[in-house]
Amino acid sequence: MTVRHTSDICIATHRREGSRTRLALDGLYLCRACVDQLTGNLAQLPGLYDELAELLAVGGQAGQRVSGSPGRPLPINLGVAEHRGQIQAVLSSWCRLVVDERGVTLPESDEVVVTAPWLAKHVDWLAASQGFADDVVHEIRRLTGRAHRLRDPDRRLSTGERCRVVPEDGERCPGAISM
Numbered sequence: 001m002t003v004r005h006t007s008d009i010c011i012a013t014h015r016r017e018g019s020r021t022r023l024a025l026d027g028l029y030l031c032r033a034c035v036d037q038l039t040g041n042l043a044q045l046p047g048l049y050d051e052l053a054e055l056l057a058v059g060g061q062a063g064q065r066v067s068g069s070p071g072r073p074l075p076i077n078l079g080v081a082e083h084r085g086q087i088q089a090v091l092s093s094w095c096r097l098v099v100d101e102r103g104v105t106l107p108e109s110d111e112v113v114v115t116a117p118w119l120a121k122h123v124d125w126l127a128a129s130q131g132f133a134d135d136v137v138h139e140i141r142r143l144t145g146r147a148h149r150l151r152d153p154d155r156r157l158s159t160g161e162r163c164r165v166v167p168e169d170g171e172r173c174p175g176a177i178s179m
Contacts, residue, residue, distance in 0.1 A: 008023050008024060009021055009022070009023065009024060010022040010023065010024045010029070010030050010031035010034055011024070011029045011030070011130070011133055011134050012029075012030055012031070012034045012133065012134045012137045012138070013134060013138060014033075014034075022034075025127070027128060028124070028127040028128050028133070029127060029128065029129070029130050029133040029134075030127040030133050030137065034127070034133075034137050035123060035124075035127050037137065037141065038123055038126070038127070038136065038137050038140055038141075039120055039123050041140045041141060041143075041144040042116045042117070042119055042120040042123070042140060043116070043117075043120060044144055044147075045087060045091070045112060045116045045140075045143065045144060045147070046112050046113045046116050046117070048087075048144065048147035048148065048151065049084060049087050049088075049112040049113075049147070051147075051151050052080050052083065052084050052147060052150060052151060053084065055077060055080045055150065055151065056076055056077055056080050056081055056084075057075055057076060057077070058075045058076060058077050079150060080150055083143075083146055083147060083150055086143065087112055087143050087147065088110060088111075088112055088115075090139055090140075090143055091110075091112060091115040091116055091119060092110040092115055094115075094119055094126075094136060094139075095107055095110075095115050095118060095119060097132070098119070098122050098125070098126070101129075102122070102125065104122075163175040
């Protein structure tokens with residue numbers, strides 16, 4: 001990879017509103033925090049994916065009812081099932097993009113345990129790609145955050161933070177924590 005100096009400002013959207021402008025690493029379009037977060041999130045995803053597999057079954061209860069279907073629905077958490085599919089699809093998609101752009105060999109499978117570490121090897125290239133850097137940080141951050149919320153929807157939050165309750169329909173509560 002040819003390293004070139006880019007704009008000094010990180011192009012990624014940072015979580016906190018009003019957060020100060022961050023300097024991008026030399027030759028990259030992302031700051032150190034974004035590169036570290038992307039690397040860390042990719043490292044977490046295989047474990048989170050496996051933990052979500054344990055939450056697929058709705059303990060002794062029926063899952064969501066599908067209109068027009070007779071009988072009881074399958075005892076499955078559709079939000080968890082959908083998110084596991086999203087994790088696998090998004091990681092596979094990023095792998096294909098890297099392969100197409102770099103001309104490297106595709107990972108041997110599209111399993112999360114294979115694709116996430118494979119992508120982690122290409123973080124510097126992604127961070128040096130003006131067209132992809134912000135998108136990959138945002139998508140992987142979103143996948144990881146939602147996996148954490150599905151895994152532990154009742155964790156404590158500070159007053160003023162956004163509610164993290166995720167009902168069976170998979171849509172996060174739009175409210176804020178208050179006293």
